[in-house]
Amino acid sequence: MYKDLSFDELSQLEIELRKQYDNFKSQNLKLDMSRGKPCSEQLELSTDMLDKINSKSTLVSRDGVDCLNYGGIDGLAECKELFAQLFDVPVANVVVGGNSSLTMMFDYISQCYIKGAGAEPWFKQGDVKFLCPAPGYDRHFAICEYFGIEMISVPMLSTGPDMDVAEELAKDSSVKGMLCVPKYSNPTGITYSDETVKRLASMDTASDFRIIWDNAYCVHHLNSQQDVLLNLFDECKKAGNPDRVVMFASTSKVTFPGAGIAALATSENNIKMIKERLTVQTIGPDKINQLRHTACFSNIDNINEHMKKHAEIIYPRFDVVLNGLNTELAPHGIASWGKPNGGYFISLDVLDGCANRVYELCKNAGVTLTNCGATYPYGKDPFDTNIRIAPTFPSVDELEKAVELLCICVKLASVEKYMKTFK
Amino acid sequence: MYKDLSFDELSQLEIELRKQYDNFKSQNLKLDMSRGKPCSEQLELSTDMLDKINSKSTLVSRDGVDCLNYGGIDGLAECKELFAQLFDVPVANVVVGGNSSLTMMFDYISQCYIKGAGAEPWFKQGDVKFLCPAPGYDRHFAICEYFGIEMISVPMLSTGPDMDVAEELAKDSSVKGMLCVPKYSNPTGITYSDETVKRLASMDTASDFRIIWDNAYCVHHLNSQQDVLLNLFDECKKAGNPDRVVMFASTSKVTFPGAGIAALATSENNIKMIKERLTVQTIGPDKINQLRHTACFSNIDNINEHMKKHAEIIYPRFDVVLNGLNTELAPHGIASWGKPNGGYFISLDVLDGCANRVYELCKNAGVTLTNCGATYPYGKDPFDTNIRIAPTFPSVDELEKAVELLCICVKLASVEKYMKTFK
Numbered sequence: 001m002y003k004d005l006s007f008d009e010l011s012q013l014e015i016e017l018r019k020q021y022d023n024f025k026s027q028n029l030k031l032d033m034s035r036g037k038p039c040s041e042q043l044e045l046s047t048d049m050l051d052k053i054n055s056k057s058t059l060v061s062r063d064g065v066d067c068l069n070y071g072g073i074d075g076l077a078e079c080k081e082l083f084a085q086l087f088d089v090p091v092a093n094v095v096v097g098g099n100s101s102l103t104m105m106f107d108y109i110s111q112c113y114i115k116g117a118g119a120e121p122w123f124k125q126g127d128v129k130f131l132c133p134a135p136g137y138d139r140h141f142a143i144c145e146y147f148g149i150e151m152i153s154v155p156m157l158s159t160g161p162d163m164d165v166a167e168e169l170a171k172d173s174s175v176k177g178m179l180c181v182p183k184y185s186n187p188t189g190i191t192y193s194d195e196t197v198k199r200l201a202s203m204d205t206a207s208d209f210r211i212i213w214d215n216a217y218c219v220h221h222l223n224s225q226q227d228v229l230l231n232l233f234d235e236c237k238k239a240g241n242p243d244r245v246v247m248f249a250s251t252s253k254v255t256f257p258g259a260g261i262a263a264l265a266t267s268e269n270n271i272k273m274i275k276e277r278l279t280v281q282t283i284g285p286d287k288i289n290q291l292r293h294t295a296c297f298s299n300i301d302n303i304n305e306h307m308k309k310h311a312e313i314i315y316p317r318f319d320v321v322l323n324g325l326n327t328e329l330a331p332h333g334i335a336s337w338g339k340p341n342g343g344y345f346i347s348l349d350v351l352d353g354c355a356n357r358v359y360e361l362c363k364n365a366g367v368t369l370t371n372c373g374a375t376y377p378y379g380k381d382p383f384d385t386n387i388r389i390a391p392t393f394p395s396v397d398e399l400e401k402a403v404e405l406l407c408i409c410v411k412l413a414s415v416e417k418y419m420k421t422f423k
Numbered sequence: 424m425y426k427d428l429s430f431d432e433l434s435q436l437e438i439e440l441r442k443q444y445d446n447f448k449s450q451n452l453k454l455d456m457s458r459g460k461p462c463s464e465q466l467e468l469s470t471d472m473l474d475k476i477n478s479k480s481t482l483v484s485r486d487g488v489d490c491l492n493y494g495g496i497d498g499l500a501e502c503k504e505l506f507a508q509l510f511d512v513p514v515a516n517v518v519v520g521g522n523s524s525l526t527m528m529f530d531y532i533s534q535c536y537i538k539g540a541g542a543e544p545w546f547k548q549g550d551v552k553f554l555c556p557a558p559g560y561d562r563h564f565a566i567c568e569y570f571g572i573e574m575i576s577v578p579m580l581s582t583g584p585d586m587d588v589a590e591e592l593a594k595d596s597s598v599k600g601m602l603c604v605p606k607y608s609n610p611t612g613i614t615y616s617d618e619t620v621k622r623l624a625s626m627d628t629a630s631d632f633r634i635i636w637d638n639a640y641c642v643h644h645l646n647s648q649q650d651v652l653l654n655l656f657d658e659c660k661k662a663g664n665p666d667r668v669v670m671f672a673s674t675s676k677v678t679f680p681g682a683g684i685a686a687l688a689t690s691e692n693n694i695k696m697i698k699e700r701l702t703v704q705t706i707g708p709d710k711i712n713q714l715r716h717t718a719c720f721s722n723i724d725n726i727n728e729h730m731k732k733h734a735e736i737i738y739p740r741f742d743v744v745l746n747g748l749n750t751e752l753a754p755h756g757i758a759s760w761g762k763p764n765g766g767y768f769i770s771l772d773v774l775d776g777c778a779n780r781v782y783e784l785c786k787n788a789g790v791t792l793t794n795c796g797a798t799y800p801y802g803k804d805p806f807d808t809n810i811r812i813a814p815t816f817p818s819v820d821e822l823e824k825a826v827e828l829l830c831i832c833v834k835l836a837s838v839e840k841y842m843k844t845f846k
Contacts, residue, residue: 035493043491047478050711054477055470068466070458070680098521099709106704110533114546114570123537123546139703146703147537252706257493259711280562280569281529283675286522286709288473288682 001333002414007422010415017412021365024405029366031402036186036344037393038253041313045306046255052295053288067287073278075263078298079290083263085300086218087247089233093265095274098285101250101262105179105212106143108246108264111277112176113147117208118243118269122147122176131169131178133161135347135375135386137186140179140214144377149176151377156185160192163199170205177210183229184217187347187375187388189340191227201235201244211236213247217343219300219307220253222315225341233265242267251293253310253344254303261285261293317391317399321346324403334414346389347375354413355384361409367402424756425837430845433838440835444788447828452789454825459609459767460816461676464736468729469678475718476711490710496701501721502684502713508723509641510670510688512656517688518697521708524673524685528602528635529566531669531687534700535599536570540631541666541692545570545599554592554601556584558770558798558809560609563602563637567800572599574800579608583615586622593628600633606652607640610770610798610811612763614650624658624667634659636670640766642723642730643676645738648764656688665690674716676733676767677726684708684716740814740822744769747826757837769812770798777836778807784832790825 005013053059059067061076074080075096084091097104113122122128130144134153144151152169154161160182169175178200182192192200200211213232221227236244243266251260266274297303322339325348329335337348350358355372362369370388373379389406391399428436476482482490484499497503498519507514520527536545545551553567557576567574575592577584583605592598601623605615615623623634636655644650659667666689674683689697720726745762748771752758760771773781778795785792793811796802812829814822 037493040489040491043489047482047491050480051477054474057473059470066463066466068463068470068679068682070460070675072681100705100707103705110537113537114533139706142703146700252493256491256711258495258707259491259709277569280565282523282526283562284523284681286682286712288679289709289712 010419014415020408025365031398032368033390034368034370036390039393042310045309049296053292067291070283072284076290078294087265088231089265096263101248104262104264117210119208127174129175132377133180135187138374141377156188158190160196167203170203173206179212181214184343187345189338189343191229194230197230197232202239211245213245215249218249221342222311227341243269314392320399321391321403328407348387349385350410351414352383352385355387357413358409367405433842437838443831448788454821455791456813457791457793459813462816468732472719476715490714493706495707499713501717506686511654512688519686524671527685527687540633542631550597552598555800556603558610561797564800579611581613583619590626593626596629602635604637607766610768612761612766614652617653620653620655625662634668636668638672641672644765645734650764666692737815743822744814744826751830771810772808773833774837775806775808778810780836781832790828
């Protein structure tokens with residue numbers, strides 16, 4: 001354990017690590033572990049989809065909608081049904097949108113801000129605050145910042161956000177919502193426990209409090225040990241708070257990022273309000289791309305089968321990173337990390353005050369990590385400890401190199417930290 | 424001329440028209456002239472586009488962007504270039520979006536409302552008013568209503584909105600904008616004159632006044648007599664008001680409604696603000712669909728050639744309607760209408776107080792027209808006179824029948840009106 005080493009031992013270690021680091025530096029690497037992007041092998045899994053629709057296809061939906069012309073605000077019948085299965089809700093509670101669930105979330109929050117969520121518009125209610133599980137997803141924080149919504153951090157535990165903290169904060173009627181990734185959470189990879197889901201459904205909140213349930217990784221398992229997430233839609237109904245949750249998902253990491261299909265699921269009341277906006281905002285989503293998707297996936301089983309192929313491609317990448325961390329860091333007591341069963345990230349916690357130093361060391365040797373602080377509201381990691389690793393995009397060979405370097409950098413930053421305690 | 428007929432002559436005419444009308448009614452027609460939708464022959468012009476991209480295609484943009492993965496907020500280089508030609512502006516002033524220019528307009532106005540247009544957010548400035556050329560496009564009015572923007576009608580002349588009125592109204596600093604269709608205007612079919620464009624560019628307004636220039640029919644000519652619209656982007660620059668205009672267009676009526684590509688063009692300042700929003704609102708538009716379009720249209724000439732085929736299909740439809748109106752109504756002094764060189768509509772003005780009666784008569788005999796009032800702010804046609812005819816979707820045979828009925832209904836309503844003057 002590094003913490004037990006003497007100053008001389010640390011000095012010796014530093015010289016050694018510095019040599020290893022310089023060796024890496026001389027290799028002029030250029031690797032990127034910063035973005036949760038599918039790799040090209042994953043994208044190739046879906047290129048067949050592009051052949052499903054062509055000039056010979058019948059471009060009419062199951063219920064007779066001409067997909068080449070205007071019409072249809074909330075999605076084709078078959079596409080709504082597919083997402084109803086994915087969300088495990090009735091078809092009537094689904095709206096299928098365009099290519100981006102992030103846009104659907106932004107637009108929903110924009111609607112709450114301007115028109116309200118069943119009460120006064122948020123902008124007319126003075127300060128608006130959101131609970132922000134932290135570490136969390138930087139693009140969720142960016143949406144809050146855009147609307148001037150004050151972000152209040154709620155610490156992430158292995159069971160989800162700390163519900164003792166969340167329940168206490170939610171009593172404040174200016175707290176209007178929470179954006180979260182409940183399954184294979186970004187970045188920690190954990191899935192909210194049943195108790196967490198139940199407490200979120202039943203806790204005391206303002207009547208117009210909304211949980212933006214970004215189920216981005218709902219079918220994105222890495223192995224056969226699949227996490228199971230309780231259905232917040234059902235739990236909110238049971239708790240007498242049916243309007244509390246709006247669930248979002250997309251095929252961005254099933255088929256193609258940017259050319260997939262996004263959807264939401266929520267209560268009848270919320271659906272009604274959302275459609276009132278949609279009829280003004282658009283003449284309808286891209287129905288041809290919906291047909292293209294339903295031609296590949298007629299039900300959720302097809303999607304689950306397809307996702308196994310994704311897992312086969314990315315599991316080895318996660319494995320390389322986890323093995324590297326385990327071999328190189330575990331013995332020294334200088335870091336901890338999650339072992340997710342799905343999703344796109346591994347969350348690495350280094351010693352307090354070391355994350356930025358690790359980032360900088362990696363960067364100077366050609367490996368890009370997610371910006372430190374990005375996983376916290378306002379970009380401020382309070383203890384400068386969290387590093388988000390995105391292992392899907394690089395190749396296994398690249399990852400081996402990148403993780404080797406990362407571990408050297410974590411060790412080096414840790415040694416530097418401990419050496420300072422002697423001064 | 425009906426206005427010169429005696430009561431007995433009118434009575435006799437009414438009996439005759441009623442007979443013709445009842446004859447139509449017994450045919451149980453079911454025709455729709457209400458929506459500006461392309462017909463199936465038009466849609467077939469573009470089905471080849473669906474074959475342009477398949478699993479064998481190189482799905483990489485000209486500048487090396489992988490179109491299957493995340494990335495690219497404002498459109499592929501080749502797609503931006505295409506729209507730059509369409510708008511006749513530099514590429515740097517273009518943002519390519521998703522499938523709907525209406526959505527891009529809504530989102531831009533939403534941004535002005537929440538974050539402002541270079542000044543205080545509109546919602547913080549008290550009342551916000553828009554100039555509304557009337558008759559105009561119902562979906563523009565719906566956007567104003569959604570945001571609680573007060574609509575002030577500006578009468579449409581053959582040269583565009585009455586600029587004497589517009590200039591006077593625009594001096595009020597709470598007037599923040601104008602939504603309009605400047606070419607082959609919806610519904611009147613006229614194109615704004617050069618003088619109108621220059622006066623719009625140079626009139627006194629609040630600094631955050633914005634013209635939402637919905638150039639929906641920019642390349643949608645009906646015949647070789649093409650209207651030419653002065654470039655408001657250039658004129659605003661010359662007048663020292665470069666940020667005043669945001670131009671919008673789409674391929675909804677070039678390729679497929681709902682599965683086309685939309686774009687905007689505006690000043691560097693506005694582009695910067697719009698991109699600040701986009702980076703929060705989305706990870707990017709559907710790049711595969713952009714490739715699909717640029718595979719068909721590498722430049723504006725290709726689009727212009729393609730639009731000639733559209734014109735060949737829809738010109739005869741306009742012709743049937745215009746001939747019908749000319750033969751049946753012109754001699755009687757009971758209506759006037761536009762003769763557009765492009766766009767999707769014919770605007771028919773009947774005698775004051777008769778539009779709703781004509782609508783009702785048509786409806787009861789199986790022909791659906793656009794709801795009366797839809798072409799005016801708040802759905803109120805002040806003189807109950809305007810009827811918007813959309814001739815593109817029905818077949819020529821159907822249109823012949825529909826126009827015959829329409830003319831009978833206009834005559835009947837006019838006779839009824841004149842008969843009342845004798846009582």
